[in-house]
Amino acid sequence: MKKFSFKGGFHIHGSNAKKALTTKSQIIIPKDPDYLYLPLNQQLGRPSIPVVEIGDQVKVGQLIATKDGNFSANIHASVSGTIEHIDYMINEPSGQLSKSIVIKNDFNNLEVDYITRTTEEAMKLTPKNIVDIMEEAGLVGLGGATFPTPVKYSGTKKCNTVILNGIECEPYNTADYTIMKNHCKEVIRGLKYMMIASGASKGFICIEDNKMDVYETFRQALSGDTDILVALFKEKYPQGAEKQLISALFNKEVPYCGLPIDIGIIVNNVGTAKSLCDAVELGKPLTHHYLTITGNIKNPSNYYVPIGILFQDLLEDDDLKRNKVLLAGGLMMGKAMYTEMTPVTKGINAIILLEDLPQVGQELTCVRCSSCVDNCPAFLSPTTLTQLVKNNRYDDLDEYGIVACIECGTCSYVCPSHIPLLDYIRHGKLELRRR
Numbered sequence: 001m002k003k004f005s006f007k008g009g010f011h012i013h014g015s016n017a018k019k020a021l022t023t024k025s026q027i028i029i030p031k032d033p034d035y036l037y038l039p040l041n042q043q044l045g046r047p048s049i050p051v052v053e054i055g056d057q058v059k060v061g062q063l064i065a066t067k068d069g070n071f072s073a074n075i076h077a078s079v080s081g082t083i084e085h086i087d088y089m090i091n092e093p094s095g096q097l098s099k100s101i102v103i104k105n106d107f108n109n110l111e112v113d114y115i116t117r118t119t120e121e122a123m124k125l126t127p128k129n130i131v132d133i134m135e136e137a138g139l140v141g142l143g144g145a146t147f148p149t150p151v152k153y154s155g156t157k158k159c160n161t162v163i164l165n166g167i168e169c170e171p172y173n174t175a176d177y178t179i180m181k182n183h184c185k186e187v188i189r190g191l192k193y194m195m196i197a198s199g200a201s202k203g204f205i206c207i208e209d210n211k212m213d214v215y216e217t218f219r220q221a222l223s224g225d226t227d228i229l230v231a232l233f234k235e236k237y238p239q240g241a242e243k244q245l246i247s248a249l250f251n252k253e254v255p256y257c258g259l260p261i262d263i264g265i266i267v268n269n270v271g272t273a274k275s276l277c278d279a280v281e282l283g284k285p286l287t288h289h290y291l292t293i294t295g296n297i298k299n300p301s302n303y304y305v306p307i308g309i310l311f312q313d314l315l316e317d318d319d320l321k322r323n324k325v326l327l328a329g330g331l332m333m334g335k336a337m338y339t340e341m342t343p344v345t346k347g348i349n350a351i352i353l354l355e356d357l358p359q360v361g362q363e364l365t366c367v368r369c370s371s372c373v374d375n376c377p378a379f380l381s382p383t384t385l386t387q388l389v390k391n392n393r394y395d396d397l398d399e400y401g402i403v404a405c406i407e408c409g410t411c412s413y414v415c416p417s418h419i420p421l422l423d424y425i426r427h428g429k430l431e432l433r434r435r
């Protein structure tokens with residue numbers, strides 16, 4: 001059985017044991033909270049613009065903020081109730097204080113009238129119809145990048161292949177696994193709608209070899225389908241990064257500062273495909289999604305949550321007291337939160353509570369072992385970039401390809417001298433952006 005892989009990266013020790021905390025758990029639907037906090041800043045582009053006012057009554061699925069420009073996205077109410085605030089009330093998971101729409105839940109769960117379609121009707125939609133649905137539904141990449149989905153399908157460049165990313169290489173996260181396990185058919189139909197929208201003739205569903213059960217489920221579901229193939233990948237971090245995925249599958253490179261569409265490829269997360277299927281067939285915008293809540297807690301599980309629910313409404317007090325570290329997103333690429341008064345946004349697919357972070361030794365001198373260079377999946381020289389940053393040579397960073405760094409943290413992880421290479425590189429990127 002062929003298994004794909006990319007050059008660089010590393011195997012995270014104990015990753016499967018961490019995933020095993022939640023792979024067999026039931027999906028939990030939490031009690032609806034009294035208040036929902038929906039930041040206007042949930043996507044890569046500009047914050048969305050509110051279309052409701054304080055005091056308005058809203059229903060589940062109702063548009064409450066509209067996109068502001070191409071890289072922005074619509075936002076919809078995830079509970080029914082009253083708009084109580086539109087203000088800078090709360091930090092969203094990136095740490096930024098974000099203007100948010102606060103809905104007071106009336107617990108009536110009133111929904112807007114959704115426009116539904118049979119699969120047969122949906123398969124006859126035009127590419128423009130589907131891109132319009134993506135836009136209306138407020139779809140963004142649910143793998144964490146929050147790149148607005150319709151932008152990928154704008155048709156400015158020819159697409160021949162759509163790849164669905166079901167790799168999920170973060171050690172604790174199993175939300176994508178849960179989607180693939182429970183919604184195989186919707187994920188496949190979502191991919192078919194993406195292929196119609198892009199004009200692509202080929203689709204791939206990419207799964208790591210630590211999820212053989214879902215790999216087999218998809219292979220069986222697609223037996224006889226010659227347009228969509230299921231590809232198996234060796235478990236390695238960061239296999240889920242889109243450029244590494246493309247490199248492993250096709251042995252092709254996305255150009256420096258370019259996008260996969262520059263070589264005729266679109267990559268989307270499996271969760272985005274499921275959400276597109278819901279939008280096309282059920283008429284439902286993106287109001288809920290799957291989330292792994294795990295770590296040093298009593299009941300690690302996968303949840304299906306309304307977007308805008310606070311971490312506080314999902315976590316047990318005892319678990320919070322027992323742990324010092326609260327991570328949003330993932331152990332490797334997620335961010336540490338200083339408060340549980342943070343809302344779940346479209347891009348958050350895991351919340352992890354840990355007693356502490358792994359202790360890193362004191363930073364020593366570089367011993368020129370080349371481990372960071374050998375393992376960098378973006379083929380960079382992290383040690384050189386770090387030296388440039390340390391010597392304030394910011395203007396030279398571009399020449400050494402700093403923009404290609406995907407911030408996977410592999411270099412810091414493998415460095416025997418405990419040099420926080422990624423921290424230096426992030427600082428260099430920030431300094432470059434400021435200039």
Ligand code: SF4
Binds near residue numbers: 382
């Ligand atoms: S330089 Fe960037 S891409 Fe390369 S290993 Fe370090 S964090 Fe990952």
Ligand code: SF4
Binds near residue numbers: 369372417421
């Ligand atoms: S891994 Fe660390 S010690 Fe080795 S070359 Fe890179 S920076 Fe130097």
